[in-house]
């Protein structure tokens with residue numbers, strides 16, 4: 001079971017369709033301040049079923065759609081697709097699919113639609129799919145910018161919650 | 168009016184007397200994690216009259232005294248001395264002194280003693296001396312590790328307090 | 335729920351002890367429940383002693399030592415249930431060069447053992463130099479992000495290009 | 497007290513507009529009181545638009561953009577009452593290379609104009625390279641700090657030495 005591709009269109013500053021190959025080992029994302037690195041991390045979290053805009057540095061879900069610049073008009077929709085390879089058939093419920101394309105799409109003022117291999121599914125189905133893979137939008141395996149500082153400054157009660165993910 | 172020397176003895180990890188020349192321009196402090204760079208910043212803030220241990224990452228004031236290691240015995244006192252050159256006589260109240268040595272000393276379980284040029288003074292006197300120089304232990308001109316992050320995450324009401332220093 | 339949490343605690347604590355010593359190149363550390371009678375309401379304290387130092391609570395360590403200790407905790411949970419992907423956004427910022435090296439040694443060994451794919455955002459040249467491939471994110475057109483594949487030489491310049 | 501605060505606000509705001517544009521190499525920003533009728537109880541919002549971007553609240557900027565904006569605020573207050581010494585502890589950690597350069601340009605010009613002496617703690621090689629002198633802090637004996645004067649070549653190695 002491997003993550004292989006990420007495709008972003010109209011999400012935050014990625015107005016044009018952007019493709020990222022996710023390969024074995026360590027892939028570095030570099031670039032100046034404010035160019036969109038953390039937006040990529042948020043695109044992945046959003047695709048995995050994140051329901052809270054504040055977890056994506058947004059006031060409301062509409063803020064995730066490209067808002068326009070001096071040279072480009074704003075958009076009305078955004079889509080993020082994660083491709084997962086299932087050759088070893090470790091995903092029981094998707095046995096016959098060698099590859100899964102998980103898509104989340106949002107229309108301005110219209111809410112989100114999720115599809116897996118072009119079949120419409122519920123948010124819950126996507127969240128369960130990723131939970132079965134020990135990952136998800138709030139997983140410890142995704143460490144946001146500034147999150148290490150938050151763990152350091154958190155109260156002991158808060159920190160215990162980190163253990164619950166391993167339970 | 169210039170800061171020219173810092174002398175630390177027995178304060179936190181600086182058990183041996185340590186001298187730092189403060190010269191014109193930019194002086195860099197470098198070294199591995201945990202070697203004592205932020206302790207130097209705290210030595211200066213303490214000397215300037217800081218009264219709250221939590222502002223110096225200490226539970227109580229005794230925590231500022233060298234606590235001992237596997238190879239060294241703990242100490243019973245600590246002292247930090249800041250030397251200020253007053254050649255241009257800009258410090259009215261200390262007119263006749265071309266140089267001021269501000270010392271703060273602490274004895275275990277015994278509280279602090281402040282002296283300026285070996286004459287004992289109150290904490291208030293030291294705090295006023297530095298306030299006249301537009302500096303102090305809680306001044307914006309001393310930016311602690313992690314403080315920029317705190318300003319970013321602070322609420323608008325908190326941020327207004329930063330203006331008060333300029334008033 | 336109580337039994338599962340205690341099992342998780344024991345499991346994560348074993349990982350934490352081992353990872354701390356690996357990341358600091360020595361020393362020791364452990365996780366302490368503030369109230370082990372009621373694990374479900376208890377707090378979690380991190381006790382640590384970097385090499386050559388006394389054991390103390392995490393809050394008395396230096397900035398970089400705290401960050402490395404927090405990373406040891408994050409990865410001890412990760413190891414108890416490894417996932418196929420791991421994303422790290424500028425976690426190396428407070429670390430000195432030798433801690434960055436040890437941290438990357440750990441990441442590399444996890445990526446080999448559990449075949450986890452890492453996406454790592456960083457401004458640190460040492461970290462960039464150890465990536466298997468680099469993507470530059472740029473805004474050549476103001477406000478519009480684009481992704482390009484870059485070499486290390488370009489990447490260092492990349493951080494510079496507005 | 498109200499009049500003094502409003503004067504401080506106007507003064508700091510003028511500095512902030514100028515310093516933001518200097519630090520970002522363009523763009524614009526200003527300080528907004530959430531309740532200018534009651535300045536003593538009001539909140540302070542930072543509105544900013546980095547070059548080529550729309551004006552927005554500081555909370556919507558990236559990590560590095562927020563850090564640089566916060567530094568602009570800190571130095572706008574500093575400039576209204578310059579002090580003879582300024583101490584910065586790892587403020588450059590979230591910045592990319594060109595922002596570090598612009599930030600150091602600002603510090604250098606302040607040190608020349610107001611004769612302020614700076615003590616700067618950093619792990620960033622770029623910052624180290626622009627210091628007028630470097631002190632290494634080391635714990636050759638575990639748990640015991642010592643200060644030694646170092647050259648840049650040594651300093652970079654220093655960050656590595658345990």
Ligand SMILES: Nc1ncnc2c1ncn2[C@@H]1O[C@H](COP(=O)(O)OP(=O)(O)OP(=O)(O)O)[C@@H](O)[C@H]1O
Pocket residue numbers: 011012013031032033034035036037038039040063064065066067068145471477549556557558559560561
């Ligand atoms: N809906 C949106 N439409 C267009 N642009 C957006 C939208 N939401 C956020 N942005 C832009 O994305 C930028 C932030 O990008 P991001 O936080 O990913 O930067 P970064 O590469 O992580 O930078 P740093 O190195 O400073 O952390 C902001 O400057 C903002 O202008």
Ligand SMILES: Nc1ncnc2c1ncn2[C@@H]1O[C@H](COP(=O)(O)OP(=O)(O)OP(=O)(O)O)[C@@H](O)[C@H]1O
Pocket residue numbers: 178179180198199200201202203204205206207230231232233234235312387394395396397398399633639
């Ligand atoms: N009273 C004390 N006696 C002895 N050592 C102390 C005392 N208080 C703190 N320390 C030691 O000082 C160290 C912290 O030093 P400091 O925070 O200055 O490191 P630093 O150089 O700023 O590191 P970093 O780069 O990670 O921020 C701790 O590891 C702690 O052991």
Ligand SMILES: [Mg+2]
Pocket residue numbers: 037038145423558559560
């Ligand atoms: Mg970022």
Ligand SMILES: [Mg+2]
Pocket residue numbers: 204205312396397398585
């Ligand atoms: Mg420090």
